[in-house]
Amino acid sequence: MERIKPRTLSGFPELLPARQVQFDRMVSTLRETYSLYGFTPLDTPLIEASEVLLAKGGGETEKQIYRFAKGDSDLSLRFDLTVPLAKYVALNYSQLAFPFRRYQIGKVFRGERAQRGRFREFYQADIDIIGDGTLDILNEAEIPSIIYKAFSALGLERFQIRINNRRILNGLFRLLGLREKAGDVMRAVDKLEKLGPGEIRSLLTGGLAVAPEAADKLLTVLQAKDALSALASFQGQDKLLDQGMEELSTVLGHMAAFGVPASHFSVDLTIARGLDYYTGTVYETTMLDHPEIGSICSGGRYDNLASYYTDKILPGVGISIGLTRLFYVLEEQGYLSETLSTAPADVLILPMTADLTAAISLATALREVGVRTQLHCESRKFKQKLSYANKLAIPFAMFLGEDEAASGTVTVKDLASGDQIAVSPSDAVTRVKDALSARAGGKPIREKRRD
Amino acid sequence: MERIKPRTLSGFPELLPARQVQFDRMVSTLRETYSLYGFTPLDTPLIEASEVLLAKGGGETEKQIYRFAKGDSDLSLRFDLTVPLAKYVALNYSQLAFPFRRYQIGKVFRGERAQRGRFREFYQADIDIIGDGTLDILNEAEIPSIIYKAFSALGLERFQIRINNRRILNGLFRLLGLREKAGDVMRAVDKLEKLGPGEIRSLLTGGLAVAPEAADKLLTVLQAKDALSALASFQGQDKLLDQGMEELSTVLGHMAAFGVPASHFSVDLTIARGLDYYTGTVYETTMLDHPEIGSICSGGRYDNLASYYTDKILPGVGISIGLTRLFYVLEEQGYLSETLSTAPADVLILPMTADLTAAISLATALREVGVRTQLHCESRKFKQKLSYANKLAIPFAMFLGEDEAASGTVTVKDLASGDQIAVSPSDAVTRVKDALSARAGGKPIREKRRD
Numbered sequence: 001m002e003r004i005k006p007r008t009l010s011g012f013p014e015l016l017p018a019r020q021v022q023f024d025r026m027v028s029t030l031r032e033t034y035s036l037y038g039f040t041p042l043d044t045p046l047i048e049a050s051e052v053l054l055a056k057g058g059g060e061t062e063k064q065i066y067r068f069a070k071g072d073s074d075l076s077l078r079f080d081l082t083v084p085l086a087k088y089v090a091l092n093y094s095q096l097a098f099p100f101r102r103y104q105i106g107k108v109f110r111g112e113r114a115q116r117g118r119f120r121e122f123y124q125a126d127i128d129i130i131g132d133g134t135l136d137i138l139n140e141a142e143i144p145s146i147i148y149k150a151f152s153a154l155g156l157e158r159f160q161i162r163i164n165n166r167r168i169l170n171g172l173f174r175l176l177g178l179r180e181k182a183g184d185v186m187r188a189v190d191k192l193e194k195l196g197p198g199e200i201r202s203l204l205t206g207g208l209a210v211a212p213e214a215a216d217k218l219l220t221v222l223q224a225k226d227a228l229s230a231l232a233s234f235q236g237q238d239k240l241l242d243q244g245m246e247e248l249s250t251v252l253g254h255m256a257a258f259g260v261p262a263s264h265f266s267v268d269l270t271i272a273r274g275l276d277y278y279t280g281t282v283y284e285t286t287m288l289d290h291p292e293i294g295s296i297c298s299g300g301r302y303d304n305l306a307s308y309y310t311d312k313i314l315p316g317v318g319i320s321i322g323l324t325r326l327f328y329v330l331e332e333q334g335y336l337s338e339t340l341s342t343a344p345a346d347v348l349i350l351p352m353t354a355d356l357t358a359a360i361s362l363a364t365a366l367r368e369v370g371v372r373t374q375l376h377c378e379s380r381k382f383k384q385k386l387s388y389a390n391k392l393a394i395p396f397a398m399f400l401g402e403d404e405a406a407s408g409t410v411t412v413k414d415l416a417s418g419d420q421i422a423v424s425p426s427d428a429v430t431r432v433k434d435a436l437s438a439r440a441g442g443k444p445i446r447e448k449r450r451d
Numbered sequence: 452m453e454r455i456k457p458r459t460l461s462g463f464p465e466l467l468p469a470r471q472v473q474f475d476r477m478v479s480t481l482r483e484t485y486s487l488y489g490f491t492p493l494d495t496p497l498i499e500a501s502e503v504l505l506a507k508g509g510g511e512t513e514k515q516i517y518r519f520a521k522g523d524s525d526l527s528l529r530f531d532l533t534v535p536l537a538k539y540v541a542l543n544y545s546q547l548a549f550p551f552r553r554y555q556i557g558k559v560f561r562g563e564r565a566q567r568g569r570f571r572e573f574y575q576a577d578i579d580i581i582g583d584g585t586l587d588i589l590n591e592a593e594i595p596s597i598i599y600k601a602f603s604a605l606g607l608e609r610f611q612i613r614i615n616n617r618r619i620l621n622g623l624f625r626l627l628g629l630r631e632k633a634g635d636v637m638r639a640v641d642k643l644e645k646l647g648p649g650e651i652r653s654l655l656t657g658g659l660a661v662a663p664e665a666a667d668k669l670l671t672v673l674q675a676k677d678a679l680s681a682l683a684s685f686q687g688q689d690k691l692l693d694q695g696m697e698e699l700s701t702v703l704g705h706m707a708a709f710g711v712p713a714s715h716f717s718v719d720l721t722i723a724r725g726l727d728y729y730t731g732t733v734y735e736t737t738m739l740d741h742p743e744i745g746s747i748c749s750g751g752r753y754d755n756l757a758s759y760y761t762d763k764i765l766p767g768v769g770i771s772i773g774l775t776r777l778f779y780v781l782e783e784q785g786y787l788s789e790t791l792s793t794a795p796a797d798v799l800i801l802p803m804t805a806d807l808t809a810a811i812s813l814a815t816a817l818r819e820v821g822v823r824t825q826l827h828c829e830s831r832k833f834k835q836k837l838s839y840a841n842k843l844a845i846p847f848a849m850f851l852g853e854d855e856a857a858s859g860t861v862t863v864k865d866l867a868s869g870d871q872i873a874v875s876p877s878d879a880v881t882r883v884k885d886a887l888s889a890r891a892g893g894k895p896i897r898e899k900r901r902d
Contacts, residue, residue: 038825
């Protein structure tokens, strides 16, 4: 028989079982967190009509998209979860209740050049709140609390949510006479943290021909420790700037009631995010000990979700976590908890008699109370079966040999401690169930100890 | 602005929010059930190299597959979860522990002609147990208990697992001199329930030129109420038949210990499943009140999972549920429970004062104890906000108006009963949490009452 070499394509992640359990735990934690905030789950198709998916058009997107024909159909794989949401809301507008809060955790596809840490098929975890005509600023204030809750539930501790308002930037640019070059200035300013103020000043006053005075004013505000105070001198001169400052104050003013500690958010006037898309509050989230990773959760407020599908005005606010990338970064940096159980079962039953009835009944009783149980009946040596349990990190083994059959007992072995005890089957079930509930929980991420 | 009409492709299911919650509940129920039996979750890429995915080849598959080029790569979307499993096990053989038990619930793609109840993008929910070289018959006996547990957990009651062993059929055909036409005979026999014995006899003795005596013997056995007794007269004449009967007896003998009631399984010698693939026990599952739907969960034992990728012998047993199709059938037949909560939140908070601090703090406190909470701060009339809660079937509303602010209370309204009460915020949290845990649970499927 001719054999084909089995392989998985580069850029298409595929995890070994224990890692998959950790990844799934991250997904379920995010689902739970998003649910706490009243978001409903959606699951749109991976394949859409190309004309629908590319309605907005755009250069990079079209180059990276997986597009193909099947019969007469021109099809594409989704490259984000926002366009499918826009389509969904426009299509089902009359059947939805607004504000419409949805989360979607699903795969998207981008045919980028594969390189370390870049994926062609990857998970995004998105939430969006869509208003019908209007959407209250409170929704923008709530988003940081969701980010805070999500990463805390995952086990991350040292992270910071950076908040800005696009109206502040746009107003400031207008005031400083930079409106025409807003895009270029924004891109320069975005590199402030990376390149430092000296280099950015040169960039602004050089190639971008910004007046030195304007550049200095801009850089002073952007670098201020207390952004709102630094902006005070500009107040009352530009409507957009004033509105942005008011919105930012409102958002910040609600942080305490939303339970976000002061240590976990800050104002960062350099954050712009997508140039055309966001119009109000914008967010980025960085790991304090790994700023080089960039933002692990970003988003913001936009004025109109689905203008290319409908004349309804649908303002919204949303954030996205690039889950596959985050997972690989966490793995690489040693942030995945090694204490989280990844075993596929809680108990491995090893029958050692010809009659399997007692062993099977024990398995049935354990499963009945929610204990994940596997029967190991293969013809292998006893030692091999124990090493199977150890390799999979299964915490308990139960033996049913001739002695146990004679006395109507089962031997329960704690594979970590090595302790074992012979008890009645019903006692065995209770013991293991109790021991497991005491050990339950654990978060997928574990902060490294810093000394 | 030029607008594109939003649409979702035919054959690509997309659910409204309440239905999506029901579907997700089915998925999570299956995940939990599979976990109870020691299966570990896998998530392989949706895109694979075409040469890998099509290693086995095969007519219908190639016609239906979504295959396309991206750069130099010849890519395909997976059309089932078995081929990716074979690839995964062959590729990661040295890092897996055997028997390897995995479940995968994921989308697959088949470019079939779209028609009612047929999908091009749909979920399959598979489990497989893969042995290294050998795999004990006990695994075949365990599968019906997983099917039973899964459908019971979903809420289905009137279903039956039909069990057969391919060795019995093959042995019987050999004994009756039908070995050369086994495939054709199998296909005829498969229609026995549908067409009745008279028509099948004509088919066999006519076009297939089976001797009348052989046809009668075959039909007598296949129609017997007690299949194993009917087969007794053939015992000792064919090794394969004897082995099949022994295996079937073993499987049936373990049903009680595995907790499968006699009402929920039966032997059905007409079940063959895939002609080339299955070699031992095979399973089908039918809804007693809807036999026309066909099997809702099928599978069986196979000798070698991945012969086109590796020279390792990897016998296995597995079953698959066509989850998307099942969901649509259940919906159509009125089997989806209307009592299962599909609300995106448990509580809707309606602040009615300018200062939102108390309302936000209440939301934070509710979420802290796991109550799914949404703040409704849009500028809408009170009545509209209540109708929003009703439309989404949110069970509780909490009002914070001037009176409540003055007295430091919150008004909790049970939207189903209309009862409302003003209590302290902490009492409100406790009350709702307790009421919710009393209501929790519920299965996604609800059997119709039969009178």
